[in-house]
Amino acid sequence: MKVTIKSWTGVASWRWIANDENCGICRMSFESTCPECALPGDDCPLVWGVCSHCFHMHCIVKWLNLQPLNKQCPMCRQSWKFNIH
């Protein structure tokens, strides 16, 4: 072997895989937080519905709590189910 790799320091960036730039509920960018939070990232995550729509977790939970009976996606009115990968 002429050359062997001893170590590698990799740098990667991450962003949300979302079908939109902004949260459909609070209209804030997914890159930033829901209006209640200060720090984006792990503290203010995104969640996806089976219908493929995506929101700040805080926003959709608040929305669902306001719907007494039919818990629907605010974008497509399908019944809301969390999409757990």
Added chain:
Amino acid sequence: MAEMSLKPKRVEFGEIWNPLSRTVESLITLRAVDRKVWNACFSDVYTLCVAQPEPMADRLYTETKNFLESHVRDMLANKVMAKHDAANANNTNSRPDLLQRYYTTWTEYSQGIQYLHKLYNYLNQQHIKKQKITDTDTMYSNQTSAAGQMEIGELGLNIWRVIMVEYLAEDLVRHILEGIAADRASNGTLDSHRVQVINGVIHSFVEVENYEKVINDVVNNVDNEKTQKPDSLNLKLYQEHFEGPMLEASGAYYMIEANKLLQRCTVSQYLQEVIKILECETKRAEKFLHKTSLPKLRKQCEEKFINDRLGYIYSECRDMVSEERRQDLRNMYIVLKPIQDNLKAELIQTFLEHIKNEGLETVYALKGENIHIAFVENMLKVHHKYQELIADVFENDSLFLSALDKACASVINRRPSERQPCRSAEYVAKYCDTLLKKSKTCEAEIDQKLTNNITIFKYIEDKDVYQKFYSRLLAKRLIHEQSQSMDAEEGMINRLKQACGYEFTNKLHRMFTDISVSTDLNNKFNNHLKDNDIDLGINLSIKVLQAGAWPLGSTQVIPFAVPQEFEKSIKMFEDYYHNLFSGRKLTWLHHMCHGELKLSHLKKSYIVTMQTYQMAIILLFETCDTLSCREIQNTLQLNDETFQKHMQPMIESKLLIANSENLSGDTRIELNFDYTNKRTKFKISSALQKETPQEVEHTINSVDEDRKLFLQAAIVRIMKARKVLKHNALIQEVLSLSKVSFTPNIAMIKKCVESLIDKQYIERTANSGDEYSYMA
């Protein structure tokens, strides 16, 4: 008089008054009065006041008044005016005696009056005070008040005032002023007895109208001076007869003195003399005058020596400042301190200009690679120097401190020309970078320098530019692990937070957090590998950054075929990551990655640090010794620019040899088997870690974009709250919102308003051209 009784009885006035008046005379002339006699007289006053069938208080009052009047007239004629006839008036031998005679008489009389006041206590308390109360009653019913009687103490002093003072005032004041002038002429060495006399005469003008003070001084035997409020005093006589002429005479004297000084002094000497004179005059005022006159005389003194001579005082101001003649400046400050602020403007402005010139001189001649260090440190020197000077010379006067601030701000924010941007923000950020990077400087010193650096930072107007540079340099330090200490990094971010608030450092904090989160992630990943018995053969360390928080530049991905030596490791990590965090997309930033390679094909083996693209290139030589540029590029799918940028340092390091300077197409690249290096561990310098002018320009341009976004957001926020707003009011509010991070130019704000009108966030109000309203 043999028996004492409180019972009112019928009496003959003369029988009682005649002996009583003899005691009164003894009292007023301070002759000894036997205790028995005193007691008897005390009850005589009582007896008269309660006499039947009619009380004789009024008669007693009138008789006493007559007695006192004639007594004072007698004193005036025989004791005060004696030998002071017209013939002798100009005779200097008799001169000092008017004051002396008046003073002696007054001392006796005022003392006597105090005793008399006590003797007449019953009359004062029962007859006159009650009468005063009814007086106030009758005043409302609009009847003419009866006698207008005064308590005996007041009566006595009033008689003195009317008969003695009104008559003598002019002469007395003339003599007093001569006395004060003599004190001035003798440099305050007037003999103390004379001072006492003059002081006594002057104060008699106050005391004669404030009998309560005179009486109480004796009754309570305490000095009421301190507790007595000056405004409760009646100072009419004192002010009219004495204070006015005294101030006038002093003013005239000051003017002459000032003129004399001007003739023989330089400005510097003049200032010294004036300070001395002010001190002497204050002492003199304390020595002679009633305390209410002190500020007035001081004012007069300042007026004549300072306000009226400002032109002269300022005539050498420029030289004093530019030569930093501390003693002179100190004196000038002492002299100018009491006068109005706007009159000091010339000194302050000159001082400001001086600092500014020095600042510009030390900063704008700078050239070379370490310009940022020199910039900050020179500026700090200037700041420190003048801060010290202001403390030493100007007593930390806020006017001067703000001049220092203005001067520093104007030097730091000066643009070299209309077209060129101000680079201070960049310099200051780079200075921090130099400090925070690994170096041999000790931690305490770095900490101190970072703190000092904030001093300069605060003057920067374009704080957003600073932030851009700072975050880019911080990103480099964090990614390339160049930080001297994480504590120092965090300390600096906290300092910035303190200076500019949370918004300003939000992203910096997030970057910082990403690094520690990544460390945890790496540990977890390594444990995961261990648990599953996976050996990647590579020591892997990954940093995962939030795209929004880091200044990663263009997000456009450079095509790159990852060598298969890495691929497995990268795949493992990605799987692990996606399993841990769903809904996230990872993008590898290969231009920021680097690694260590072990080279075994040479005589010695070496450990070399290089960038990922360079690793990929050299890995290709595993199976062969020579390749063409095209082959390499095709295999790795690198574009020309990336290829050349990374190939160049490899050739320069001599690890690889090229048969042409043109690193493209058919140029052959060959592994250099004769390579030697004294070090067994080294690094291929990378083009990327050095800052290019394009990068700087890019940073500055991105600031402009951010500013526009900020301004638009600010305008929308303001308009949403206000609904309707005039143009100027809107501009003002925008300016105050953006103040923390930058000072926008008005044209830019206008452009943002225009674009918001186009986007229909706001509109012009129909009936007014310069008013906007918010469109919901």
